[in-house]
Amino acid sequence: MSGDIVILHNPVPEDAHKDEADVLIQAREISKALAELGYTPHMLPFSLSSQDCMRTLNMLVPLCVFNIVESLEGDGRLIHVACSYLDHLGIPYTGAPAEAMFLTSHKVLAKRWMLLNEIPTPEWIGHGPADPVELPLPAPCIIKALWEEASIGLDESSVVMIEGPGMLKALVEKRSEELKTQCFAERFIDGREFNLSLLATTSGVEVLPPAEIVFDFPEHKARIVDYRAKWDEASPEYKDTQRSFEFSSSDEVLLGRLKETALKCWRYFDLRGYARVDFRVDTEGLPYVLEINANPCISPDSGFVAAAHRSGITYGEVIERILADSLSAEQST
Known part of the structure; x- marks a missing residue:
C-alpha cells in the first residue's frame, strides 16, 4: 500500500526533559516502519498557532494521520485537541477518538466512568466537591496530577498516610501548587x-x-513507578523496577x-x-x-x-x- 501518512506529535523544545523528548523517538521509529510498509511518512509537530502545521495538513491531504500528540503547549489537558482538530478537517487518524482521549486523560472523570460501568478502581477524592465516592480515612493515599501522564509529578513523597479530610485537602492543595497543575488523591493499593x-x-x-512490574525496593520504600523509575536511568528506582x-x-x-x-x-x-x-x-x-x-x-x-x-x-x-x-x-x- 502507498500514500502520505503524517506522524503528528507535540512540539519538543531543545531543552526538553527525557519524558518530553521521547515522543520524537516514537515519531522517528514510526516513520521508519511506515516507510518500510511502502508509505510516505511526514513528521509534523502539532500547533494551533503554527501556520506551517495547518498548511502542511491541508496541502498533503494525507491518507491518515498517525497521532502521537501527548500534550499541547506543555499541558496534558489539551491532549484531545489534536483529535478534535483532525475531526474538524475530516482527516482520519490512529488511536482513540477525541471523546475517549479526553475521558481517559482526565483521571477523575475516567474513574467516574469506571464506577458507572462496574470497573473496579481505587476510591478517590478529586479536586472538586462533585465526586460521588468518599475515601475512608485514615488510609494510605497517593496524590497524583489530574491530567499528566508519564508519572509526571510522582515521587516517594506522593504516598502518604492521611489521618483526616483537613490533612488531605492541605496536601492536595500543596501538591497542586508545587506541580502547577490540579491534583487529586486516591487510596493507595499496596x-x-x-x-x-x-x-x-x-x-x-x-x-x-x-506484564508485572517487579519492585526490588527496600521494605520501607513505596512500591510505585514514579518519575525516576520511568525516566532516570541512573537512579536506584529505575534499576530496581523491572518488567516480567x-x-x-x-x-x-x-x-x-x-x-x-x-x-x-x-x-x-x-x-x-x-x-x-x-x-x-x-x-x-x-x-x-x-x-x-x-x-x-x-x-x-x-x-x-x-x-x-x-x-x-x-x-x-x-x-x-x-x-x-x-x-x-x-x-x-
Whole structure:
C-alpha cells in the first residue's frame, strides 16, 4: 500500500526533559516502519498557532494521520485537541477518538466512568466537591496530577498516610501548587502492579501478554513507578523496577480477570487501535484499574512493544495494525 501518512506529535523544545523528548523517538521509529510498509511518512509537530502545521495538513491531504500528540503547549489537558482538530478537517487518524482521549486523560472523570460501568478502581477524592465516592480515612493515599501522564509529578513523597479530610485537602492543595497543575488523591493499593496492552485486529482487539512490574525496593520504600523509575536511568528506582512476563499457574485466575477487565475498558471507553490498562492488585487478590492510557508510548523500548514482541509481533506489525484499524474505521463510516 502507498500514500502520505503524517506522524503528528507535540512540539519538543531543545531543552526538553527525557519524558518530553521521547515522543520524537516514537515519531522517528514510526516513520521508519511506515516507510518500510511502502508509505510516505511526514513528521509534523502539532500547533494551533503554527501556520506551517495547518498548511502542511491541508496541502498533503494525507491518507491518515498517525497521532502521537501527548500534550499541547506543555499541558496534558489539551491532549484531545489534536483529535478534535483532525475531526474538524475530516482527516482520519490512529488511536482513540477525541471523546475517549479526553475521558481517559482526565483521571477523575475516567474513574467516574469506571464506577458507572462496574470497573473496579481505587476510591478517590478529586479536586472538586462533585465526586460521588468518599475515601475512608485514615488510609494510605497517593496524590497524583489530574491530567499528566508519564508519572509526571510522582515521587516517594506522593504516598502518604492521611489521618483526616483537613490533612488531605492541605496536601492536595500543596501538591497542586508545587506541580502547577490540579491534583487529586486516591487510596493507595499496596500490592502487585500489572500493565495490560491491547492491540486492534481485523476482527476486534487482542490482549497482549500481561506484564508485572517487579519492585526490588527496600521494605520501607513505596512500591510505585514514579518519575525516576520511568525516566532516570541512573537512579536506584529505575534499576530496581523491572518488567516480567513470567507467571506461575497460581496466577491463571487473576490474569484471566485482568484480561476480562482490560477488554471491558476497551469497550466502555470506546478505545481504538491500541491502548494500555494499568492495574494494582491488593493483598486479597482483587484488581483495581489505576489508569487507562489511550495512546501509550510505543518507543522500541516501551512496555507496549515488549508485550507485542512477547506475542511474536514485530514493531512494523504493531504500526501496520494500528494504521489498518484507523483506515478500516474510516471506510466503514
